[in-house]
Amino acid sequence: MRFVSTRNERESATFFEAFANGLAPDGGLYVPEELPDLNPDTVSGEAQPYPALAVEFLELFDTDHTPDQVFKLVDKSYSNFTDMATAPLRQLDDKLYVLELFHGPSLAFKDFGLQLVGSLFEDQIRRTGNSINVLGATSGDTGAAAVAGLAGKEGVNVFILYPQGRISDMQERQMTCTGASNIFPIPIQGTFDDCQRLVKTLFMDHEFRDQVRLSAINSINLARMLAQSIYYVHAFTQIPAEKSEQVEFVVPTGNFGNVFAGWMAARMGVPASRFKVATNRNDILHRLFSTGIYEEQPSVSPSYAPSMDIQVASNFERFLYYHVDGNGAEVKRIMERIRTTGRIELPNFSPDTFCSTRSSDEDIIRNIQKVHQNYDYVVDPHTACGFQEIDPEATTVVLATAHPAKFSSTIHKAIGIHPKHPTLERLREKQQVRYELDPDADEIRAFMLLNGLM
């Protein structure tokens, strides 16, 4: 299988190249040259154990590794999940299910992508003999999951910028209490956007980038996307046939990565699936799916679901590529238009496989209360956005993207309890290690030259 850029369908890359590059040379995102079909028996037959399904799925795309190597990568990536089912599907009501994606080491769904990315980096380092330095910015969950995927690994140092005082205490502890000497958490005086700007500046410094063999872990990484498609297939195969005539997946959404992965699984043969894009008050995608107009707001507005506080849905470009039938020039034109004006109107934009909702902070609190009252089940503030509007007639799968203990103060506000998780409790006693630096690209560059692997 080869991969093309969303902005230029002519030049293609291998899986190894697409993974190592992150972003395509022309600034586009990598998509598979063509979407393979899933084996119909896989979709309609008996549910397979998660690792077996993951191997079967990834082999379709990663043709650079042998099947045996793919098996080892999968085994390594998911053996430390604490639930036997990896991504258990819990039934709350006759036709209402929750897909629990928070049993990985950082307790959020991002572990599915970043555990695999960690194993793939390790494999790349061994294969090429070159060490790498990973640089990223986080508003909380991505950094925690990246650190969980890379702590202690040979040949890679990880530098993570985060806005000081603007992520939760537990999210900070997940990055600062690893005890691993290859992890460098860097609190920055400023916002998440400031952190991201610094990361971009350093990635644009080509001399530095080559010198430290800079690598990225952001949500546009191809391997993260592929890893996330698998749990949609897995969930579908566990729903009894009499209920799976039409299945609606409800996806708490920020960057559009998770829901795009589901849409891809549907294109590959998961039948009769629809998707509900659940946003918080930062509702650029809700507005898009209700009006066909994609329009950025002047700034993001902090909410109770911070990992969905975005104003640019970076993975949307992949969906756009399919919307314009793989016309790279057209994608390029639209992305350029968005970059310069912050707005685009998409004519004929009424994809019938999508609908959307928006939740204010008050809605989030109310939804946490409602789910607790009706089903004796506690959802985190992101997952709570998924319960904004449930169609009682349809079989519904709400994706639970984080464990409630990660956001215990909001849960307490809603239902008066502080959910706990042993993984987080253990962090409370540990020593925090972090490196305070000025929000200045030169200072961070100098720090990385001193502490990076060369």
Ligand SMILES: *Cc1c(COP(=O)(O)O)cnc(C)c1O
């Ligand atoms: C990252 C994140 C999201 C948003 O996922 P996208 O792929 O960016 O749409 C939702 N919930 C949680 C808990 C997250 O960490």
